[in-house]
Amino acid sequence: MTIYALSSGPGISGIAVIRVSGKNTAEVIKKLTGSKLPPPRVATLKKFNKNGKKELIDEGVILWFPGPNSYTGEDLAEFHVHGSRAVIKAMHLAISKINNCRLADPGEFTKRAFQNGRINLLKAESIADLISAETEIQRKQALKIMSGKSSDQFNLWREQLLKILSHVEAKIDFPDENLPKNIINAIRKTSNNILIEIKKTLNDQKVGERIREGFRIAIVGPTNSGKSSLLNYLSKRDVAIVSEIAGTTRDVIETHLNLDGYPVVVSDTAGIRDSKNEIEKMGIKIALNRAEDADLKLVIVSAKNVNFTGVLKGLLTKNAVLVVNKSDLMKGKFNSKFKKYEHVLISIKKDSNLNKLISKIKNKLKNKFTTAEDILITRERHRQNLINCVHHLEKFEKKKSAQDFDKAAEDLRLATRHLGMIVGKVDVEELLGSIFNDFCIGK
Numbered sequence: 001m002t003i004y005a006l007s008s009g010p011g012i013s014g015i016a017v018i019r020v021s022g023k024n025t026a027e028v029i030k031k032l033t034g035s036k037l038p039p040p041r042v043a044t045l046k047k048f049n050k051n052g053k054k055e056l057i058d059e060g061v062i063l064w065f066p067g068p069n070s071y072t073g074e075d076l077a078e079f080h081v082h083g084s085r086a087v088i089k090a091m092h093l094a095i096s097k098i099n100n101c102r103l104a105d106p107g108e109f110t111k112r113a114f115q116n117g118r119i120n121l122l123k124a125e126s127i128a129d130l131i132s133a134e135t136e137i138q139r140k141q142a143l144k145i146m147s148g149k150s151s152d153q154f155n156l157w158r159e160q161l162l163k164i165l166s167h168v169e170a171k172i173d174f175p176d177e178n179l180p181k182n183i184i185n186a187i188r189k190t191s192n193n194i195l196i197e198i199k200k201t202l203n204d205q206k207v208g209e210r211i212r213e214g215f216r217i218a219i220v221g222p223t224n225s226g227k228s229s230l231l232n233y234l235s236k237r238d239v240a241i242v243s244e245i246a247g248t249t250r251d252v253i254e255t256h257l258n259l260d261g262y263p264v265v266v267s268d269t270a271g272i273r274d275s276k277n278e279i280e281k282m283g284i285k286i287a288l289n290r291a292e293d294a295d296l297k298l299v300i301v302s303a304k305n306v307n308f309t310g311v312l313k314g315l316l317t318k319n320a321v322l323v324v325n326k327s328d329l330m331k332g333k334f335n336s337k338f339k340k341y342e343h344v345l346i347s348i349k350k351d352s353n354l355n356k357l358i359s360k361i362k363n364k365l366k367n368k369f370t371t372a373e374d375i376l377i378t379r380e381r382h383r384q385n386l387i388n389c390v391h392h393l394e395k396f397e398k399k400k401s402a403q404d405f406d407k408a409a410e411d412l413r414l415a416t417r418h419l420g421m422i423v424g425k426v427d428v429e430e431l432l433g434s435i436f437n438d439f440c441i442g443k
Helices: 025-033 085-096 108-115 121-132 136-146 149-173 181-202 207-213 227-235 278-293 310-315 354-368 380-400 405-423 428-438
Strands: 002-006 013-021 044-049 056-065 076-083 101-103 215-220 253-259 262-268 296-302 320-325 343-345
Touching: 002 025, 002 085, 002 108, 013 025, 013 085, 013 108, 025 044, 025 056, 025 076, 025 085, 044 085, 056 085, 076 085, 085 101, 108 121, 121 136, 121 149, 121 405, 136 149, 136 207, 136 262, 149 181, 149 405, 181 380, 207 262, 215 227, 215 278, 215 354, 227 253, 227 262, 227 296, 227 320, 253 354, 262 354, 296 310, 296 354, 320 354, 343 354, 380 405
Parallel strands: 002 101, 215 262, 215 296, 296 320, 320 343
Antiparallel strands: 002 013, 013 076, 044 056, 056 076, 253 262
């Protein structure tokens, strides 16, 4: 089927781009323009009519990309028209009347590009990440993955494993022939080096995922300590209800922020206290779980009514900042028991010292993202496949000494398969090619 869809953003705009891809793309162009195909990859001014009739839809620019040298690897065209809803609707309707044309599914153009070998799975994912990027660091990470550095590394590991697998397969096929000692040593060295490199990659503090999904900050503390007020201040809008009534917040309220180019997800949680209300107790449990999973905890307490429970003390780990709010109501000296914790004394009501708190949060972010130069993992899918690869390589390492080639080969196959799944490349023919290229089988 030939697919079509609006590729620019929905709504009223100066220009809208409608993309068409598939076998019938040339027919779509001819019918809508009532003329022959324009020169490839040249912006051409044309009038677009309703299926070759005289009723004009719009006048705009057409770009014609014959396959396979197109984004999708198929015949592809882009119609640049005026961005009114009426024009877009009329263009879609005209294309839908042509045989074997249908509206594209979400992401289908990029899916076809992957299926036709124009891009690998990592690049497809990075395109989606670039489109949804909200901060500078997300944009840079998406472009870095698009450049192919990550996929090159995964493919290199995979090719090295295919190489040693071909040696093991040859031993299985020709059991009477012993592998030379230098090849056995090379197998051991290569598999061990790859294992070390992958483990090092996995030990990345999940920086790539943090950049893509957002650095998670949980605001936790007792009731009426100012959690919702702090969330609203950081968001610069009223995200959460602020009330003097204790226990107003029952569920987790989240907001996505751009803090100096860093993506942040801030969560306001239920106030921690002893409660008999079942709903509030569930909210408190969720709050503690969210604090446990957060990259940074802002443990906020009131300077006026110090309610520093054992639960709150337990949250003050190295990834936590103690925020003492309502400093304007504080009488006498600052409570000395707070001083042993990393803390900031603020007043949200008087807008006092909040710049100091934001500065501290920014420093925490910078420290977390300092290792962001060589990012390979940006999704849980990548991480899980690498973990599985390590598992099978470790099993392979244990079997080599026993010369258990059948089982060792299976471990290598599975390890190679998991690397291939990251870039969307699992091909048995590559293994056969490696065997016949490296061994003179018929000799």
